[in-house]
Amino acid sequence: MRFLTAILVLFAVLARPAVTDAGEPTDAAAAANAAVLQALPFSDRRDLADAQRGLIAPVLNDGVATGPSDRPAWDRSSAVLAFLGLPLGVGRVWAADAESAGPLPAWNDGAAKAAIVAFVSKVTKEGGADFVPPAERIAVFDNDGTLWPEQPMYFQLAFALDRIKSMVARHPEWRDTQPFKAALEGDMRQLAASGTHGLLELVMATHAGQTTDEFDRDVRDWLATARHPTFQRPYTGLVYQPMLELLAYLRANGFKTYIVSGGGIDFMRPWVEEVYGIPPEQVVGSSIKATFEVRDGTPVVVKLPEIDFIDDGPGKPVGIHKFIGRRPIAAFGNSDGDFQMLEWTTAGHGPRLGVYVHHTDAEREWAYDRTSAFGKLDRGLDEAGSRGWTVVSIKDDWKRVFVFEAGGTMKHGRPAPAAE
């Protein structure tokens, strides 16, 4: 198990075992983030003030996670088309609009956008040699670093640190016991030294007995109050506008869009429909085991302190087979952890699209690749060209980076005028 994978999986599953004193999540998150920032071995430590200088939009003050009852029926073509400012019409293809203000307005015209549009045009052209029936149009997206940022640390890591902090009052011994001490201090190097056994110890200590419903609520509660340490916005307000457009563009062209992430599946499912328009059943991720039991007459699914599946690196094609059961025709990632997913996807018969998002914009976002602690992209950069994969440069290919930059046209991935 690679260290980063282990860390990711560990924190994918941490949470307080029941509803306890909530404390002050925002402060706690800020403190944890600061601590981790000090400890992380960033090779490209950037001036975070620079990032904020480029951000001019008003802060989104509304909450983040809402209950299931008011989730938008996002997959409806009408919503997607309204979002894109185009007339209603199911299954319309925008090939003709490719290089103008068409389907991907936040993308600059260039090789990357052209490759994506050409691919979609090709596979949707009925009667064409490369036509792919809608049922086969599966597109998979990594999450961290592909749909939203992964700096200064995986967002889920911030969640996990808050959870550990909220539990330590009932476990004062953790302050002097590894690996809890390292987790509390955000000392990633020390945590690594505790190895897989230490990580599993953390999982078992913090997770035994929590139900899936409780975990779901914890994630929603945290997202509603936590703020990103540098942007000072809700985490779910930091998604990439060009990728939201890409998701909508693919769906409008008959694609089924999936997340295939190394992150915890139960951490993503509570909010991805609201934010990305991807329903929870189209999320593949890492997981711990669970069991069914009846408690006082109420059936519950309880999370167990045991790793079930690690959806990272070579685990991604396995996760795709396990959850989806057919090979995607398009895959989007940003790190070496996505390499095998792109490899598996593009090795299939017929037209295929493999895309890497390359973080090249230190002004508007972050610039990192071969040596980053999170989202390392090394082998992928070396081999993308020879494998025919498209590399998207955030600096050059994205007109806008974040959804909030337009100041009001989007709200949590939904088109404000249509959905409000």
Add this chain to the structure above:
Amino acid sequence: MRFLTAILVLFAVLARPAVTDAGEPTDAAAAANAAVLQALPFSDRRDLADAQRGLIAPVLNDGVATGPSDRPAWDRSSAVLAFLGLPLGVGRVWAADAESAGPLPAWNDGAAKAAIVAFVSKVTKEGGADFVPPAERIAVFDNDGTLWPEQPMYFQLAFALDRIKSMVARHPEWRDTQPFKAALEGDMRQLAASGTHGLLELVMATHAGQTTDEFDRDVRDWLATARHPTFQRPYTGLVYQPMLELLAYLRANGFKTYIVSGGGIDFMRPWVEEVYGIPPEQVVGSSIKATFEVRDGTPVVVKLPEIDFIDDGPGKPVGIHKFIGRRPIAAFGNSDGDFQMLEWTTAGHGPRLGVYVHHTDAEREWAYDRTSAFGKLDRGLDEAGSRGWTVVSIKDDWKRVFVFEAGGTMKHGRPAPAAE
């Protein structure tokens, strides 16, 4: 691990490890079936000739599994509506047609049909107190005994026995070694005596190194030639007409239909889209582990000789959480292995539907419940009433049982006029 579960999971994953001499699958299947029939402890051993007397339709001579390229885009509302002979229109509700020739023509009018139609009417009525948004309309179906038969044995067991027979030439020692000897002889009692360890031994011996693509092809090849021992038809031609109508009815009303089966997920995925209109990504089932590797430059996913997940009994709510990530509002099963799935589904907030198919028709199908070797229904019968679950009696509630009885109006779950 219950014995039947173990048997099911074992055989869910057996297959020859590569393309070998195919032998004569039909003969082999017939022989295996005969052997197992002798060995099985049926308490209600019925006159199989009786079943055939009731079947008057012509034999379907066309093949069963076709390639992915010509899979129908079955989920499209237009196809569903065309199948039901109704005008096009997404999201239309048939409440008004409930008791006439409306959406479920193979169902007799009665309490079961009325309960189903009333439920669908209720959750789709916009503005109503029980309205459920389309995104939340998840319906889960057991497969064996619910969508197709499970007598005289699980159909997948016939597949597995054929596979073991096809491998024995290269493993002559199996003829005298347990648990292989028992598997070859169809001796279920002896196989049970070998325990979980023996079953895993079989899995490891027969599965090491097979790729998911090879397994997929094996399943398709087998289905194309194998015949059910008593009906002498392709197994996929034996699906229940009333359940096909129910699947289509639910989908036309905005439901997403899933299979949640104790059977092997990789055994079902190659054919469920063709037969049920359920895409492979909406199948939950038992599985063995897999790993990703690159062989001579070609990436493959290879099945491993290790149990990954058992989707039966209390495993079904866990599988639903794992694969779907939200609680269904309707669940359909036929055995005690579905009990927890119905329990989990109907314990949710708001309107819920739990349905048991009760095999009561010894003339047209089989009659069995509390003591059957396959599909035992005991606790479920006791508690269905007090839990508010609907019990469908095949004898009383189904006008037609099998899809072939209409002789041509349906072909492998597709409407013949629209799709041919």
